[in-house]
Amino acid sequence: MSTSTSNAGSAAGSALRRGRRRPVDSTVRVLLVAAALVSVATTIGIVIALVQPTIGFFQQVSVVEFITGTSWTPTFAQKAYGVLPLVAATLTVTGVALTIAVPLGLGSAIYLSEYANPGTRKVLKPIIELLAGVPTVVYGFVALFALNPLLQKWWPTDDGPAFQNLLIAGIAMGIMIVPTIASISEDSMAAVPRSLREGAYALASTKMQVSTRVVVPAAMSGIVAAVVLGISRAVGETMIVTIAGGLTSDRIVLNPLEGAATMTAFIANISSGDIPVGSLDYDSVFAVGALLFLITFALNAVSIRMVRRFREVYE
């Protein structure tokens, strides 16, 4: 009798203890941590992949030449490794893209959030998300074969845009980024509390005043985050500029009607050919990649900060 009671008691006790550290639960925990570490390993892998060849590159090319040189000709007989032409082309394309995408994206977001009736919004929002998934190679294709011929046909003067040029790549990229900017800005405008709008209406504001002076400022950090994300996508976008942006990199091209290679286009172009491992050309891909990584890293940091701020205010 007493034996069985003590047996039951110790059984219950061990069951409880087992409950706290069941083998299944601790195995699961290890598995979960291992999965989470994959993303850390990815970042470390990226850094290692970039750093070693980049150091090799800078043993042969001075940092000063890389940063201040105005000619990038690794495939020419007369080699030069100044990265400015690639950076300038990247900035030009990004500038054109933002000129198109920011007004169109913001306008679309304001319309959807403040003017469209709920039924329209319910239909349009998923369509926008759907269009954000169109692969970028498609944008490159239409830029080269549909948009650029139109641009050349309608161009008023004789010295029209080249077969590949930064303007058309920028326009296509702008169209590509609109859904991203529209979608994220709309989210942050929808997060602005109703009471703010009602307060403004009570003070006899018009709909336009509410939109531009209440909703947009209140959603500003979300909008900035959307724009920064747009910039980051434009800087890192590869297919559109590789297909439609051109190849020139021996001088800084400031005229968007000419073609020029961006950082990403250079990486894509040179690595689609055969490059011997360990050569300076091979290393130059990684040096440009490292610069690109640093630029987008900075942009992402700004964007993450902004999103966090907009969450803190209203959630």
Add this chain to the structure above:
Amino acid sequence: MSTPTITTETRPDPSASGNALTQRRSRPGEVAFRLAMQACLLIAFGVLAALLTWVLVKGWNRLDSRLWTEMPTGLVSRLDTAGVQSALVGTLWIISLVALICLPIGILSAIYLEEYADNTRWYNRLLELNIQNLAGVPSIIFGILGLGIIARALGLGFTVITAAIVLSLLVLPVVIIATREAIRAVPQSIRHASYALGATKWQTVSRQVLPSAVPGIATGSILALSRAIGEAAPLIVLGAVTFITFNPDGLDSGYTALPIQIYTFITRSQSEYTELAAGAIVLLLAIVLAMNSIAIFVRNRFEKRW
């Protein structure tokens, strides 16, 4: 006769006030602003719709069974009997592998971050920041990771498995972020009820939280896979730009994929290639947009509102 007079004297003129209201509604600035905002939407999405229609028209002649029964060719003379079979099969291979590699890792990471991690610890916050940052790293950088580490240092070469690993890492943040949001949306009361019935942590997560979060996880997973299908940049760096006229037959096989094949066609100047590229784009868009539609439908239809 006298009543209207009284009304006019004692109350503000209703027609005047009506006038003011109408005036406000039709203020030229207001109307112009509304139209401008509407125009933004119409221009942006009208242009995109027009361009996609143009691709459909351009590729119309190539939209038949040749597209998936024939192989790509580098010879213009053989273009009549050319398709993108090897690219389609390559894409299916890669995407199945991405699903196998990326979805378990992504979903487990998200479970860790939401259910197990103490997010006051610096390393867990660093983990979170790291994932947010990875989501914004350009895809071509992942190609460089694949080239430097996976293809060369690990010696996997330019094969199907290398492409699948690189694309898995690329879309991993998408899966993690979507899964976390789905898990976060499951109310605490469900977890407390489960614990109150004596369930362990893992029983609670696997039998209560995850089943409730399935629609959100499914949406995020499908969107991630469809993004991986459309990515070309990392594969270019991984040396996939050639005419491959065989289907992959294993993890260590050479490959091509739809977006890469399209790029290869585009770089050829002959107009027959342009048509074939347009046909292949329609095929790619059909796959990607169908997947995205399913994802958005699943989310809107099955997601629980607590």
